[in-house]
Amino acid sequence: MPLKDYIGFCILIALVLLMPHLVANDYYLGVLVFTAFNCLACIGLCLLMGYAGQISLGHGAFIAIGAYSSGVLTTMLDWSPWTAMAAGALASMAIAFAVGIPTLRLKGHYLAMATLGFASIIHIIAVAATEITGGPAGLLDIPRLGLFGYSLDSDVSYYYFAWFAVVAGLYFAFNLVHSRVGRGLRAIHGSEDAASAVGINTNIYKIQVFALSAVYASVSGSLYAYYVNYIDPGPFDVMHSIVLVTMVAVGGLRHLWGALIGAVLLSLLPELLSMAAAPLKVIGIAYKPDYDILVYGGILLLIMMFLPEGLFAGLASASKSGTAFLMKLIKGGSIVRQ
Amino acid sequence: MTDWLQFLFMGIQRGAIYAMVAMGFNMIYNATGIINFAQGEFVVLGGLMMVSLTMVMDFSIVFAFFLSVGFVTIVGILMERLTINPVRRPTVLRLIIITIAVSMLFKGSAMCFWGKGSHYMRHFTEAQPLEIMGATIMPQTLWIIGILILVVIGYVLFFNCTMTGKCMRACAINRDAARLAGINDRRMVMLSFALSAAIGAIAGIIITPLIQMDYARGALLGLKGFGAAVIGGLGNSMGAVAAGLLLGTIEAMAGGYISSHYMDAIALVIMLVVLFARPGGLFGSSEEVRLKEF
Numbered sequence: 001m002p003l004k005d006y007i008g009f010c011i012l013i014a015l016v017l018l019m020p021h022l023v024a025n026d027y028y029l030g031v032l033v034f035t036a037f038n039c040l041a042c043i044g045l046c047l048l049m050g051y052a053g054q055i056s057l058g059h060g061a062f063i064a065i066g067a068y069s070s071g072v073l074t075t076m077l078d079w080s081p082w083t084a085m086a087a088g089a090l091a092s093m094a095i096a097f098a099v100g101i102p103t104l105r106l107k108g109h110y111l112a113m114a115t116l117g118f119a120s121i122i123h124i125i126a127v128a129a130t131e132i133t134g135g136p137a138g139l140l141d142i143p144r145l146g147l148f149g150y151s152l153d154s155d156v157s158y159y160y161f162a163w164f165a166v167v168a169g170l171y172f173a174f175n176l177v178h179s180r181v182g183r184g185l186r187a188i189h190g191s192e193d194a195a196s197a198v199g200i201n202t203n204i205y206k207i208q209v210f211a212l213s214a215v216y217a218s219v220s221g222s223l224y225a226y227y228v229n230y231i232d233p234g235p236f237d238v239m240h241s242i243v244l245v246t247m248v249a250v251g252g253l254r255h256l257w258g259a260l261i262g263a264v265l266l267s268l269l270p271e272l273l274s275m276a277a278a279p280l281k282v283i284g285i286a287y288k289p290d291y292d293i294l295v296y297g298g299i300l301l302l303i304m305m306f307l308p309e310g311l312f313a314g315l316a317s318a319s320k321s322g323t324a325f326l327m328k329l330i331k332g333g334s335i336v337r338q
Numbered sequence: 339m340t341d342w343l344q345f346l347f348m349g350i351q352r353g354a355i356y357a358m359v360a361m362g363f364n365m366i367y368n369a370t371g372i373i374n375f376a377q378g379e380f381v382v383l384g385g386l387m388m389v390s391l392t393m394v395m396d397f398s399i400v401f402a403f404f405l406s407v408g409f410v411t412i413v414g415i416l417m418e419r420l421t422i423n424p425v426r427r428p429t430v431l432r433l434i435i436i437t438i439a440v441s442m443l444f445k446g447s448a449m450c451f452w453g454k455g456s457h458y459m460r461h462f463t464e465a466q467p468l469e470i471m472g473a474t475i476m477p478q479t480l481w482i483i484g485i486l487i488l489v490v491i492g493y494v495l496f497f498n499c500t501m502t503g504k505c506m507r508a509c510a511i512n513r514d515a516a517r518l519a520g521i522n523d524r525r526m527v528m529l530s531f532a533l534s535a536a537i538g539a540i541a542g543i544i545i546t547p548l549i550q551m552d553y554a555r556g557a558l559l560g561l562k563g564f565g566a567a568v569i570g571g572l573g574n575s576m577g578a579v580a581a582g583l584l585l586g587t588i589e590a591m592a593g594g595y596i597s598s599h600y601m602d603a604i605a606l607v608i609m610l611v612v613l614f615a616r617p618g619g620l621f622g623s624s625e626e627v628r629l630k631e632f
Contacts, residue, residue, distance in 0.1 A: 055431060057438075102614035109434060113373065113564055114613050117606040120561060124606075128599035238557055242438060249435050290449060297442030304436045305425060 001178050008257055009171070016163040020156055028271070029155045033227060035267040036162035037220045038247060039260055043166070043173050044216025046248045046259030051177065051185035052209045053192075054104065058115030059244050061122035062092045062214040064236035066221025071139040071231050072132060081145050085222040092218035096211040104206045111210070119238050126233035138232030145226040158227055165223060166260075169216060173256055176212075185209060189254075239293075246300045252310025261312050269295065340472035345594040346587060351479045351548065353586020354486040355381070358541035359563025360570060360578035361493065362534035368510035368573050369530035372430055375437040376417065377538055378560020379444035384410045384539025385551035386448055389457040399462050407539045413444075414535025418528045441556065448553035456552035465547075482544045489540060490579055506530065510573070558602065562589075565609030571619025581620065585609075 023029050045059055069088030073079040079087070099118055103110040126133045133139065145152050145161070152158045176182050187195035188202050196202045225231050243266070251262020270292055277287040307314040359377060366374045387409050391402035421436050422428075462481045467474040497503040508516040509526045517523050542551065549555075566585050570577030585605055593601030612620065 049431075053431060055434060099610075102617075106617055109373070109430065110613060110617065112434065113561075113568070114610060116561060117565070117609050117613075120558065121603045121606050121610075124600065124603040128597075128603075242442065245435065245438065253431075290454075291446065293442050293449070294446035297439050297446055301421060301436060301439035301443065304432055304439060305421065308432050 001174050005174055005257075009167070012170075012260075013167060016160075016167070020159060026155055029159055031268065031271055033155065033159050033162050034224075035264055036159075036166050037224045037227075038244070038267045039166045039263040040162075040169050040220035040223070041217045041244055042247050042251075042259045042263035043169050043256060044213035045244055046251075046253070046256055047173055047176070047185075047209050047216075048213040049245070049248050050253040050255065050259070051182065051189055052206045053189040054206060054210065055109055055112045055245065056115045056210065056213065057112050057238070057241050057245065058099075058117075058119035058122075059213070059217045060236050060238065060241035061115070061119035062096070062217035063221035063224070063240070064122055064126060064233075065092045065095065066218030067225040067231050067236070068126065068133055068139075068221075069218075070222040070225040071142045074143055075139060075141055081143055081222075081226055085219065085226075088222050089215045089218045092214040093211045096214035097207065100207045100210040104210065105203055116238065116241075119241050123233055123237055126236060133233070136232060138230055140230055142225050142229045142231065144229065145223070152226075162223055162227070165219070169219075170256060170260065177256065181205065181208075243296060246296055250299055250303050250311060252312035252314075254309060255312050258310045258312030262310065265311075266296070266299075341594065342591070343471055343473035345590045347473060347475045347479055348594075349587030349590030350583060351482055351545075351586070352590060353566075353583035354482045355541045355545050355559065355582075356563050356566040356585050357486060357579040357582025358489060358537050359559060360566035360582050361489070361575045362537045362541075363564055363567040364573055364575045364578055365530045365534040365537070367567075369506065369527045370422070370433070372433045372437065373564065374531075374534065375434065375560065376441035376444055376556075377534065377563060378556030378558070379441050379448070380410055380414065380535045380538025381542035381545075381559050382448055382551060382553060382556040383413060383444060384542030385459075385546035386452045386457065386542075386553070387539075388543040388546055389459045389551060390452070393457070393459055403543055406543055407536050410539035410542075411532050411536045414531040414538075415528060417535075418531035422527065422531070423524065441560075445553060445556060448556075452553055454553065456550040457546070458550055459546045461547045462544075476548065478544075478547050482548075485540065485544050486579075489537060490576075493575060502529065562605050562609075565605055565612075568609055568617070569612045569619055571621050574619065574621060577619055577621040 019032060020029060023032065041059055041063060045056065048054055048056055066085070066088040069091055070081065070084045073084035073087060074081055095118075099114055100111065103114040127136055129135070130137075145158075147161065152161050177185070184195065184200045184205050187198070187200055188205060192202050221236075247262040247266045248259045249262070250266060251260065252258020270289065273287060273292065273295065274289060280287045303310060309317075359381060362377050362380065363373060366372065366377075384406050387406040388402055391397045391405055392399060395402075397405070417440055421440055422433065425432065425436065461476070461478045463477050465476065465478070467476050468480075469475075495503075497507055505516070505521045506526050506529060508519065508521055509523050513523050516526075545551075562585065563582070566582035567578050568581075569585060570579070570581030585608060588608060589601055589605045592604040596604070
């Protein structure tokens with residue numbers, strides 16, 4: 001891992017430790033916990049989209065599998081939350097292999113449509129299988145997660161725990177990206193034919209990274225279930241999968257930091273927009289949360305058309321040209337002085 | 339005895355819509371090699387526009403029909419001109435995400451203009467069900483079947499007997515060679531978006547009296563239409579028509595005999611099974627699809 005990324009980690013950890021002191025309000029702390037869940041899912045999705053060059057429109061379904069595995073196994077079979085979470089992750093991984101092996105063998109983006117279909121099926125099951133999932137009414141009384149005999153009851157403790165999971169997940173992803181596997185994945189994104197010509201088994205790499213990204217999503221779903229203690233099919237619809245893709249694409253496909261920034265920005269965006277509703281009303285625009293989809297769609301469209309590498313790469317190149325410009329100015333200035 | 343006939347009518351009615359959505363997918367796929375995720379939204383926009391024109395503004399059905407199709411066609415052309423055409427050296431992944439973004443914008447706009455409720459629309463002719471061998475069929479279903487037949491005939495004539503249609507086919511087969519022959523391939527892409535939007539709009543207009551259109555239906559309609567396109571073999575429109583009717587019928591039978599809760603899931607499971615087992619579709623070779631890219 002290059003030095004830059006270590007500095008990034010230091011900044012991230014500092015921000016995570018600082019935020020609870022800046023945010024006094026429990027509600028906003030809760031928003032930050034949800035942001036952590038999105039970040040975790042987006043890290044996995046970024047490995048798939050940015051490195052394997054494949055798109056999944058079904059990550060909401062893996063989140064649902066994680067959440068429902070945790071919910072059903074802990075409430076109905078009295079499993080411990082940790083084993084339930086592991087079971088969910090294993091189930092997600094198995095399903096990812098089952099969906100990925102046939103579709104990733106094909107050229108093109110068949111995975112996108114297969115995962116979209118799969119996500120719709122999972123959502124229909126979550127609504128219709130009332131005996132297991134509770135149907136539209138949902139599952140109640142999911143326990144909180146305990147850690148070394150200490151229950152993560154308060155929002156602050158869960159906040160630290162969720163962001164610890166993000167940092168750990170990110171660290172693992174970075175290690176993967178900078179390993180032999182990661183170099184193979186980047187080669188596949190550059191050119192699949194060239195990658196397979198130098199001896200990379202492109203199919204196996206793509207399938208494995210898809211399964212890994214499913215595990216990330218599943219774990220984030222489990223953590224979500226243990227945090228809100230109640231799940232219903234509402235948040236796991238196809239739209240959520242598309243929002244996750246939006247987060248990764250807006251932040252930057254090619255870089256994990258981009259995915260993280262995209263996830264944070266777009267998770268906080270609804271809050272910012274609802275805060276902006278009051279001043280907007282003054283100038284005669286009645287903003288409703290319903291309009292969020294327009295804002296998301298507009299941002300995604302603009303980024304993809306004009307900044308296809310995403311915000312992170314855009315900012316990086318802007319800061320690079322900015323420093324180059326400054327250097328020029330300074331040098332130019334020194335020339336003038338001479 | 340009459341049950342299955344009833345389900346068959348239901349299936350053909352649904353299948354006709356899937357067939358037309360699938361034809362729309364195929365047109366854009368053949369011209370650009372991408373899957374247009376906003377295809378389902380064309381159906382919704384057509385249906386909702388028709389509701390406004392007939393129920394609110396009280397136009398005649400025929401006039402409103404052509405006006406709605408024209409409106410959605412213009413939307414399709416604008417989508418291509420503003421979002422697909424300006425992208426230089428596009429990758430497929432990027433274009434797919436752009437169509438996803440456009441579909442979000444369409445869905446959001448439809449929600450703003452038409453609200454979240456579902457909309458009733460009067461039938462083309464009287465809404466009195468006819469009785470055939472003990473099963474009932476709505477006259478609207480006959481309209482759907484008739485219009486599907488007209489669309490298919492129009493499609494065949496356009497692609498086989500007109501110069502523009504032949505140019506589009508040439509582009510689908512080999513874009514570089516078509517350009518060398520003097521065909522403006524970018525115009526063909528625009529045309530494919532226009533035609534595919536028009537077919538989507540027609541599908542939305544004819545189904546709306548029976549299902550009560552709302553803004554959120556696009557995703558599922560689009561997905562099942564894609565299922566029909568896959569089962570028929572991506573890019574093969576006549577296969578898509580057959581597959582759409584087949585998918586609709588299986589879905590209606592399964593909904594009737596097995597479980598109506600899982601009716602929507604059954605069509606999707608069939609789509610996944612075909613995608614896994616015979617990705618070239620029921621009528622194509624699976625070798626062919628290995629070389630296809632979208």
